[in-house]
Amino acid sequence: MAATTLRPPASRALRAKHRRSALRTLGFLSPWLIGFTVFFAYPLVSTVYFSFMEYDGFAPPVWVGLKNWSYVFNDYAFFWPALRNTLWLVAVMVALRVLFGLGVGLLITKIKTGAGVFRTLFYLPYLAPPVAATMSFVFLLNPGTGPVNTILESVGLPAPGWFTDPAWSKPSLTILALWCIGDLMVIFMAALLDVPKEQYEAAELDGARAWQRFRYVTFPNISPIVLFAVVTGVIATMQYYTEPLVAAKVASGVIGGSGQQFEPGYPDRTTLTVPQTIYNLGFQRFDTGAACVVALVLFALAMAFTAILMRRRSGFMSAED
Amino acid sequence: MPRNRRTKGAALAATAATAAISLLATACTGSAESGATDDPNAKTTLTFWHGWSAPGEVAAIEANIDSFEKKHPNIKVKVVKGITDDKLNQALRAGGSNAPDVVSSFTTDNVGRFCSTDALADLKPFLEKSKIDPARTFLPQMAKYTEHEGKRCAVPLLGDAYGLYYNKKAFAEAGITAPPKTLSEFDKVAEKLTKSKGDSYRQLGFMPNFQGYETTFEHYASQFGVRYFDAEGRSALAGDPAAKALFTWQKNLADRLGGYKKLEKFRTGLGDEWGPKHPFHTGQVAMQLDGEWRGKMAQDADLDFEIGAAPFPVPDDRAADYGKGYLSGTILGIAGVSRKQNAAWELVKYLSTDTDAVVSFANAIHNVPSTIAALKSPKLNNDPLYRTFVDIAQHPKSSHAPSSVNGGAFLLTAQDLGVRYEAGREKDLDAGLKETDAQVDKDNEQAR
Numbered sequence: 162m163a164a165t166t167l168r169p170p171a172s173r174a175l176r177a178k179h180r181r182s183a184l185r186t187l188g189f190l191s192p193w194l195i196g197f198t199v200f201f202a203y204p205l206v207s208t209v210y211f212s213f214m215e216y217d218g219f220a221p222p223v224w225v226g227l228k229n230w231s232y233v234f235n236d237y238a239f240f241w242p243a244l245r246n247t248l249w250l251v252a253v254m255v256a257l258r259v260l261f262g263l264g265v266g267l268l269i270t271k272i273k274t275g276a277g278v279f280r281t282l283f284y285l286p287y288l289a290p291p292v293a294a295t296m297s298f299v300f301l302l303n304p305g306t307g308p309v310n311t312i313l314e315s316v317g318l319p320a321p322g323w324f325t326d327p328a329w330s331k332p333s334l335t336i337l338a339l340w341c342i343g344d345l346m347v348i349f350m351a352a353l354l355d356v357p358k359e360q361y362e363a364a365e366l367d368g369a370r371a372w373q374r375f376r377y378v379t380f381p382n383i384s385p386i387v388l389f390a391v392v393t394g395v396i397a398t399m400q401y402y403t404e405p406l407v408a409a410k411v412a413s414g415v416i417g418g419s420g421q422q423f424e425p426g427y428p429d430r431t432t433l434t435v436p437q438t439i440y441n442l443g444f445q446r447f448d449t450g451a452a453c454v455v456a457l458v459l460f461a462l463a464m465a466f467t468a469i470l471m472r473r474r475s476g477f478m479s480a481e482d
Numbered sequence: 483m484p485r486n487r488r489t490k491g492a493a494l495a496a497t498a499a500t501a502a503i504s505l506l507a508t509a510c511t512g513s514a515e516s517g518a519t520d521d522p523n524a525k526t527t528l529t530f531w532h533g534w535s536a537p538g539e540v541a542a543i544e545a546n547i548d549s550f551e552k553k554h555p556n557i558k559v560k561v562v563k564g565i566t567d568d569k570l571n572q573a574l575r576a577g578g579s580n581a582p583d584v585v586s587s588f589t590t591d592n593v594g595r596f597c598s599t600d601a602l603a604d605l606k607p608f609l610e611k612s613k614i615d616p617a618r619t620f621l622p623q624m625a626k627y628t629e630h631e632g633k634r635c636a637v638p639l640l641g642d643a644y645g646l647y648y649n650k651k652a653f654a655e656a657g658i659t660a661p662p663k664t665l666s667e668f669d670k671v672a673e674k675l676t677k678s679k680g681d682s683y684r685q686l687g688f689m690p691n692f693q694g695y696e697t698t699f700e701h702y703a704s705q706f707g708v709r710y711f712d713a714e715g716r717s718a719l720a721g722d723p724a725a726k727a728l729f730t731w732q733k734n735l736a737d738r739l740g741g742y743k744k745l746e747k748f749r750t751g752l753g754d755e756w757g758p759k760h761p762f763h764t765g766q767v768a769m770q771l772d773g774e775w776r777g778k779m780a781q782d783a784d785l786d787f788e789i790g791a792a793p794f795p796v797p798d799d800r801a802a803d804y805g806k807g808y809l810s811g812t813i814l815g816i817a818g819v820s821r822k823q824n825a826a827w828e829l830v831k832y833l834s835t836d837t838d839a840v841v842s843f844a845n846a847i848h849n850v851p852s853t854i855a856a857l858k859s860p861k862l863n864n865d866p867l868y869r870t871f872v873d874i875a876q877h878p879k880s881s882h883a884p885s886s887v888n889g890g891a892f893l894l895t896a897q898d899l900g901v902r903y904e905a906g907r908e909k910d911l912d913a914g915l916k917e918t919d920a921q922v923d924k925d926n927e928q929a930r
Binding site: 217218219220228232236237238303304305306322325327412413414415422424427428429430444445446447448451 | 568571572575589591595599600601682693694695743746747748749750751752755818888889890891893894895897898901902905907921924925928929
């Protein structure tokens with residue numbers, strides 16, 4: 162005969178207490194839960210759903226299986242150039258922004274007089290609206306009449322085509338991103354000023370030189386901030402939209418609203434980024450299904466990059482971090 | 483470690499925002515309903531979106547709206563100016579109380595997309611009810627570019643004709659007595675008018691580059707008689723000698739005038755197309771492919787030289803077609819999501835077919851009228867410069883590119899090849915044309 166374990170019945174009062182406790186917990190969690198559901202879970206599930214649908218925003222969605230996925234990966238002319246450009250910007254722009262931001266932060270923390278002036282000078286560009294900043298850069302780097310090329314030519318240096326030259330368009334965007342380094346500079350300065358002075362004094366007593374002090378004292382102390390800058394930089398660059406679009410439009414000379422259509426990515430699709438293709442498909446071609454495919458690819462890439470960076474963080478963060 | 487899990491969760495949320503944001507705008511959509519049931523005699527307010535933004539243009543359209551309201555006292559019109567196609571596309575899908583009932587767009591190329599998606603309502607029942615035959619009311623070419631595969635979802639609201647403007651002073655200095663009629667004559671004139679200055683130009687005869695404001699593939703194509711699609715609707719550029727001739731001529735001219743690089747560097751330093759510092763106004767460029775509006779803009783800019791206008795030259799083997807040009811214009815339609823389509827039709831009908839309304843608006847903004855009656859009106863502007871474009875508009879061989887289910891995407895794909903070819907980045911034109919055809923077909927297949 163099988164033995165049965167008899168549990169004493171839980172009292173009604175105890176069950177009610179558990180229920181109240183659960184409801185209280187849910188009540189406190191509800192603002193986040195509502196936000197998570199409305200702004201993350203529902204859109205994500207919908208994106209997956211629409212990626213298998215033919216949907217132009219007018220007629221009801223129609224199931225088309227993998228047609229949108231096949232179109233994006235095999236037939237949509239903008240997808241691979243946009244992905245290559247985005248990955249290029251993630252690799253080069255993020256690395257240079259972190260290095261430059263750290264370099265500027267280091268320099269300003271070392272300056273004895275006028276640090277405030279330099280801090281302001283380097284931070285101000287970050288406050289410029291992206292559209293205005295981009296238009297200014299296109300003007301400054303205009304190959305025909307821009308002051309930068311005028312100076313370069315006057316000293317006998319080669320003057321690039323900048324935003325109008327496929328080989329220089331992404332480096333031009335990178336220069337613009339370096340100009341707006343104020344946010345990273347402030348974060349790095351805060352981290353650098355937080356490094357304990359005693360550690361530098363001890364290192365100096367041991368005969369450490371400048372590079373060794375940076376390598377063995379500064380960097381281990383600021384590595385969590387470096388990781389933060391890299392992760393947020395990668396995510397922001399994956400969503401890079403305004404600057405390349407404005408630069409391409411202004412440099413190409415095509416003015417919207419005149420009846421002329423503008424193909425993003427001028428010159429030669431070198432400034433195309435993945436978010437621009439989402440906009441092109443979803444809002445210009447009325448192809449919501451294919452736009453959702455690209456959005457999911459971007460999501461997966463951002464997740465993968467973040468996961469890799471998080472996994473590797475143990476390699477350059479101390480135990481207490 | 484709990485901290486790690488929290489960090490991962492935060493990273494997940496941050497990265498997922500990408501997908502969330504990209505979809506949010508598509509989460510709320512309207513749906514078009516067929517069949518209008520509203521009473522056009524009931525008191526109502528219509529919302530009309532248009533793209534004009536210059537003060538004179540806005541005043542002209544508002545004067546027309548005032549006349550309409552006087553004739554239809556039960557209908558008030560709320561006018562929203564300066565609307566771009568991107569805004570229009572989203573509003574037509576979203577619907578809602580602030581969505582437009584009547585819309586206009588400068589991008590004639592989008593008619594195919596508007597019609598095939600029901601973004602704009604089918605106007606056939608309205609036209610039949612009002613006993614208006616588009617073929618007898620509008621210029622044939624304009625009637626053609628406002629429908630797609632037999633479905634009429636738009637009507638023309640004035641048109642644009644493209645021709646050649648030339649600087650008479652520069653012509654006289656170079657000893658040129660008449661505007662060129664064939665492209666071989668045109669090339670010689672352009673070269674003759676070009677004066678270099680270092681690695682730039684003191685005066686350029688003509689800016690042939692595809693990014694040179696109005697020198698687009700589509701605008702050249704009408705002169706060459708390019709056949710875009712075959713009978714089955716497949717892209718037919720590779721098999722069309724006219725398309726190859728266009729790209730070859732354009733690149734040869736660019737090379738003769740100094741080469742793509744030199745021209746492109748010069749182009750990037752030129753003034754805004756819609757401002758007073760337009761290179762044709764400043765004398766930097768002696769000939770310009772442009773629409774009829776340029777004449778008025780040049781007058782307003784108070785130039786210190788006289789300008790002339792003529793049809794844009796044609797290829798030598800098509801000399802008999804001289805006089806034709808590229809046509810486009812503003813299109814007018816009723817939003818598919820509108821609940822006031824009968825009242826909206828009254829406004830559309832008035833703006834697009836009332837002869838006085840069409841003529842006064844054409845005169846005010848220096849556009850070409852789109853109705854046959856307005857073109858014959860004695861009240862129409864008599865300025866010879868303007869009349870050149872009125873004649874181009876009425877030439878039987880003037881044309882617009884065909885409508886496509888994917889809007890104007892096929893034109894951008896073709897122009898993309900043109901930019902690569904003129905820059906020397908595409909060496910094999912035949913292969914490029916085949917690739918362009920394949921790409922256009924893939925995009926159209928996806929859009930169907």
